[in-house]
Amino acid sequence: MWRFLCLWLFCLIPSVLSGPVVPVLAGDLLPPPRYTVDLDMPEETRWRPVLQHWNKTQYREMIRNQVLLKVMSPELLALLNVLASQIDYFLPSPYAGEIRGVANYFEMDIGEVVFLNVLYSFSATTTSCTSIVAQDSDGNIWHGRNLDFAFTEVLRNLTAEIDFQSKGKTLYTSTVFVGNVGAVTSQRPNGFTVSLNERHNGTLEENLIQILKALISRNTVFTSFQIRDALAAGDDFQSAMDRMTNKKETAPNYFIVGGVRAGEGAVITRDRLRALDVWRLNASAGRWFVLETNYDHWLPPPKTDDRRDAGNKAMEAIGQKNINLDNLLKVLSVTPVCRGETVYTTLMSAAHPGLYKTFIRRCG
Ligand SMILES: *[C@@H]1O[C@H](CO)[C@@H](O)[C@H](O)[C@H]1NC(C)=O
Ligand SMILES: *[C@@H]1O[C@H](CO)[C@@H](O)[C@H](O)[C@H]1NC(C)=O
Ligand SMILES: *[C@@H]1O[C@H](CO)[C@@H](O)[C@H](O)[C@H]1NC(C)=O
Numbered sequence: 001m002w003r004f005l006c007l008w009l010f011c012l013i014p015s016v017l018s019g020p021v022v023p024v025l026a027g028d029l030l031p032p033p034r035y036t037v038d039l040d041m042p043e044e045t046r047w048r049p050v051l052q053h054w055n056k057t058q059y060r061e062m063i064r065n066q067v068l069l070k071v072m073s074p075e076l077l078a079l080l081n082v083l084a085s086q087i088d089y090f091l092p093s094p095y096a097g098e099i100r101g102v103a104n105y106f107e108m109d110i111g112e113v114v115f116l117n118v119l120y121s122f123s124a125t126t127t128s129c130t131s132i133v134a135q136d137s138d139g140n141i142w143h144g145r146n147l148d149f150a151f152t153e154v155l156r157n158l159t160a161e162i163d164f165q166s167k168g169k170t171l172y173t174s175t176v177f178v179g180n181v182g183a184v185t186s187q188r189p190n191g192f193t194v195s196l197n198e199r200h201n202g203t204l205e206e207n208l209i210q211i212l213k214a215l216i217s218r219n220t221v222f223t224s225f226q227i228r229d230a231l232a233a234g235d236d237f238q239s240a241m242d243r244m245t246n247k248k249e250t251a252p253n254y255f256i257v258g259g260v261r262a263g264e265g266a267v268i269t270r271d272r273l274r275a276l277d278v279w280r281l282n283a284s285a286g287r288w289f290v291l292e293t294n295y296d297h298w299l300p301p302p303k304t305d306d307r308r309d310a311g312n313k314a315m316e317a318i319g320q321k322n323i324n325l326d327n328l329l330k331v332l333s334v335t336p337v338c339r340g341e342t343v344y345t346t347l348m349s350a351a352h353p354g355l356y357k358t359f360i361r362r363c364g
């Protein structure tokens with residue numbers, strides 16, 4: 001597998017050098033491990049075959065000291081643990097059971113693992129990503145994303161590709177930080193692909209209050225669980241769009257969704273309650289790709305963080321006729337689209353599920 005991917009990289013280099021965009025350095029593209037989660041196993045134990053690849057002590061210490069205690073006080077964490085003891089009340093199946101399984105395996109408090117699972121909901125932790133859905137001249141849909149996050153080094157260590165299977169068949173694939181049971185970068189084969197970008201809004205306290213409210217009211221979906229629900233339900237592009245447009249959520253965000261047919265690609269801009277805007281591909285009107293960073297597409301990006309214009313320029317330089325996953329990787333490697341905080345790049349296409357591929361990155 002690794003050998004195959006290395007060969008693939010060598011194939012890539014000549015085409016990169018002849019392209020219009022900054023070269024990708026092969027040493028910067030590390031494939032993460034790929035594991036299977038068997039959905040026919042009980043919720044509490046199905047992640048074990050994945051978790052066993054991490055040293056329990058090292059995992060626990062790393063999460064506690066380098067993530068949790070960096071964003072919250074021990075007092076707040078203790079409070080969360082009290083709530084988390086009622087996890088089956090607050091979270092639906094399979095999330096409660098799977099989170100309990102992760103906590104049991106690593107001998108952590110359930111509250112710690114719950115927090116790890118909702119960390120992306122905290123704007124203050126600076127997730128900033130770039131996602132692109134594009135349609136080539138033949139109508140194929142290609143989807144690429146960079147995931148940028150604080151705790152970059154820790155998260156590189158936890159990145160894995162997971163095939164969620166039932167009866168030996170992959171129902172969906174996701175790039176995860178091990179310990180997270182929700183989905184932020186995923187593919188339903190022959191259905192849809194999706195990536196989640198953060199929409200900055202509010203302070204840490206405001207975010208925490210929303211999350212606690214959501215847990216207590218039980219009428220709000222955590223975004224990463226919403227995505228996994230869509231994957232598990234076997235949604236096609238349109239039903240995934242409907243779900244992601246209409247359900248109440250714990251945090252504002254951008255969903256970038258790709259389908260299998262021409263025209264099936266969109267950026268959904270959301271606040272907590274609803275979609276504010278749906279921005280669709282429209283190749284006949286010249287919109288053959290949509291590129292989203294962390295700012296509403298109808299507003300200019302801030303000068304201090306303009307990954308959007310750099311990305312758009314690189315896309316235009318490649319052109320619709322030449323767009324494919326190799327060229328999306330080039331765009332996602334341009335400075336500052338790829339930068340110090342970039343943890344991984346994923347390339348995918350729901351109509352070509354075998355091409356799903358993630359690289360752990362080291363840019364900038
Ligand atoms: C896990 O890491 C700890 C601390 O670094 C070490 O003492 C222990 O031997 C490791 N366990 C295994 C099973 O490798
Ligand atoms: C994660 O970090 C530990 C400790 O530095 C290292 O032993 C391990 O190989 C890393 N795992 C991955 C998947 O990078
Ligand atoms: C967050 O979003 C709400 C509603 O969209 C808006 O009223 C508010 O000003 C935003 N807050 C920040 C800090 O951007």
Ligand SMILES: *[C@@H]1O[C@H](CO)[C@@H](O)[C@H](O)[C@H]1NC(C)=O
Nearest residue numbers: 263280281282283284285286
């Ligand atoms: C695409 O854009 C054209 C021209 O602006 C418009 O007439 C058409 O309705 C759009 N198609 C879709 C599916 O939005």
